[in-house]
Amino acid sequence: MQKKRSPIPAVYLHIPFCRTICPFCSFTVRRDRAKMHEKYIRGMVGEIDRRAEMLKDMERKENEEKLSGQILLKSIYIGGGTPSCLTIPEVSVLLTKVRENFPWSDQIEIAFEMNPDDVNPEYLSGLADIGVNRLSLGGQSFQTSTLQKLGRCHTVADLRNAIAVITNSSFDNWNLDLMFGIPEQSIVMFKNDVEEALRYEPSHISLYGLEIHERTPFGNNPQIRNWEPEHLEQFEEMYLWATDNLEKAGLFQYEISNFSKKTKEGRQNLLVWSGQEYLGFGVGAHSYHRQTRWGNVRSIRTYLQNLGQNTWPTEFIEQLSGKQLAVEFLMLGLRQCEGINIKEWQTRYGLHLQNQQLNFVQELCDDGRAFWEGQHLCLTPKGMLLADRITVQLMP
Structure with a gap:
């Protein structure tokens, strides 16, 4: 069985x-x-x-x-x-x-x-x-x-x-x-x-x-x-x-x-944070499945009305593009102390860091905000404070 x-x-x-x-x-x-x-x-x-x-x-x-x-x-x-x-x-x-x-x-x-x-x-x-x-x-x-x-x-x-x-x-x-x-x-x-x-x-x-x-x-x-x-x-x-x-x-x-x-x-x-799929239930809850993300309406009344009418109570639904997936993978990786394997990330999404991004990484390392652990780029606690900004700067 x-x-x-x-x-x-x-x-x-x-x-x-x-x-x-x-x-x-x-x-x-x-x-x-x-x-x-x-x-x-x-x-x-x-x-x-x-x-x-x-x-x-x-x-x-x-x-x-x-x-x-x-x-x-x-x-x-x-x-x-x-x-x-x-x-x-x-x-x-x-x-x-x-x-x-x-x-x-x-x-x-x-x-x-x-x-x-x-x-x-x-x-x-x-x-x-x-x-x-x-x-x-x-x-x-x-x-x-x-x-x-x-x-x-x-x-x-x-x-x-x-x-x-x-x-x-x-x-x-x-x-x-x-x-x-x-x-x-x-x-x-x-x-x-x-x-x-x-x-x-x-x-x-x-x-x-x-x-x-x-x-x-x-x-x-x-x-x-x-x-x-x-x-x-x-x-x-x-x-x-x-x-x-x-x-x-x-x-x-x-x-x-x-x-x-x-x-x-x-x-x-x-x-x-490792990119696994999840389902969220209830008002305002978000889900991620098969590279699609959706979020429920925030109003309890609308949520219950939609379910009562046999329609999905979703406020938005989006199929993530390759670039969106790359940004998400980078963002989630940098939030974690083990960091992100930059080589693997570039290969997976067909990206190539330009001199501008490489110089930026070197500046982060020189400033004590990042360091290399093998192929992994990791942020220090000082760098964690700027994780969102660093994610934007690193995208080719």
Whole structure:
């Protein structure tokens, strides 16, 4: 009997509900209303069923004897928004539906984002019972003034209590989010955040510099918009200090924003950054399959209406060109500490670096922002800060 297969290695489930909307957030989020959960989850279940059937139809039409891709699903990431707004039975409905359509390995990683004020022993026990085995805690800071500036709904006491509950639970694989580059956050305050985080020995820390996005309260605030370019040196000092001290504490950088103990890297991260295919379900979720990328609409009402009318809830769909694939491969490679094999990249996409690009690479190396590891061009932490700009400059 042929073993069932999953056509893709990774699934993302987007839960948009939040009790409060952070003023810096540009993700697809909506204020939480418990009465919306059932309708939304029913919509996601329908989308999962339809997308899985579409992939099966594609395989049948091509007369392939076996499904292409992975034998079993390797990763599920439940993000938001605030997934911990959901009850355990609501989360279970989604995971059950994914498993029905995308058979998964016993070694699958199922990651779940949480707000500190949602963490309690009963909830964690419920998550473990339905298969969740990695937690990501949106802590951001151990400073009251910083949390207030970010509009977070939890307190420092909530965060410390959440960490205590996690460390006394069965979860040994958990991430803590920290943010830096925040208006009125001093370098000393940020260092205190990192040092306190390390005392709790998380298996993973994600370190995010504040980004100011248009059409957010922060983006509409001239004072905050002006703060960012005026404090670039402070931003760089915070980041470089953190990368150095996290490594000394045994958390090794494997991507611009991510640091982990050995073997505790986020699996979803690794799959996506290595160019693997993935499916995203829910409002605003993105997918990548067979060199085609699409993203869902951001409105819950439109999302549910489209599904109710048996149409795809997509806002855009694009078949990636050779140049787009080359840019993506370069960008994803440079974000990772192992870098990118430049020779392989040029061969794969029929490219050839000109003297202008080669001179630029030499300048990066001379400036301590990059180095060669065999055929791999790797960015240093100092270079990581300019990864997007470097990607643009390197394209022939």
